[in-house]
Amino acid sequence: MTDDSTPVRFDTKIAVLLRDDLQTWQCLNVTAFLVSGLGTRVPEVIGEPYADADGTEYLPMFRQPVLVFAGSKELMTAAHTRAVGRGVTMAVFTSDLFASGHDEANRAAVRAVKRDAMDLVGLAVHGPRNAVDKILKGASMHS
Template sequence: MRFDTKIAVLLRDDLLTWQRLNVTAFLVSGLGTAVPEVMGQPYVDADGAEYLPMFRQPVMVFQGGKELLAGAHGRALGRVTMSIFTTDLFATGHDAANREAVRAVRTADLDLAGIAVHGPRNLVDKIVKGAAMHP
């Protein structure tokens, strides 16, 4: 099935494996609340156990260098729904501290570890242009 929109995560290529997984989880966690139409229906197994809904479309995960990530961030600002994860957040311990760490840095100076974007397929493709699929 082909979707009109796309969800993409772009990670910095120098992150450790645990950081890539952690950043990806944090980045996509906000999309379901900000863009409810990306969510599918809850799951129920044959025994009636219920499970949370998940995205109704694939999440594409890319990687690139620090400069590529900064460029993608600039192309995405104000054009698509976006979440960010900065390297400062690896040193924080809770949600309020995360927001304080981001608020303390000007947009152009954010040291991005990753971004997640949702928007029209062709626009998201332009935003992540030059990034490689995550292995």
Template structure:
């Protein structure tokens, strides 16, 4: 992968992308909540997206984070549904957040809420995807950068 550093000063380039698509009609607090939940799924299922642990100058340790930027986009309900179909067709690692999850309060109930709805009927409000840059770009075709 071309993201490996050749020197401490050479720019790091990634041939992969992490992107989140949010439905445009979400409230600000919902956008933040959905984004946090979605990216947590990618971090656990795709370990290569996680970098090394951090430490400050006093040697206080901090948890590792993504090793590359996360692109956040927005779009209509139709754009989100089309992106979901394309992510499924490409078999890219993905996480979903549905409107039902705003009414649950824990992981067990979240999973049950998603499980109760057929794929084509999911009321998606967010989708996170990881994969090759060109594949992720094609999945999110029609979406725009989050303001």
């Protein structure tokens, strides 16, 4: 028998790292875009659909928390390098994407810049807890 109040400890972690110089609307927008791709590549992070007591159905969501961190441009670059080196599932958002208006233009903007020259403003990672912790070393919880 399981107790619903017992905390669940997941073997993996979903985390978003945002550059600390973004405006509030940018933080929200970047976070939404970054996590939108995780379920397509890592379907096990998605839980079951929701329903209310009236039977109205709602979309499923992540089955585990998404932790949001902030850091400097330099920390963002270091975290990206560590994430690439560890081969974790990752999404990126560059400053160029604020000026593009749709998916094809977004992909073209990322494709046009070499990895080391990207002006990263956000990244999302999913992987083993300890690997994600090492990738985000130096970042603080977003406030």
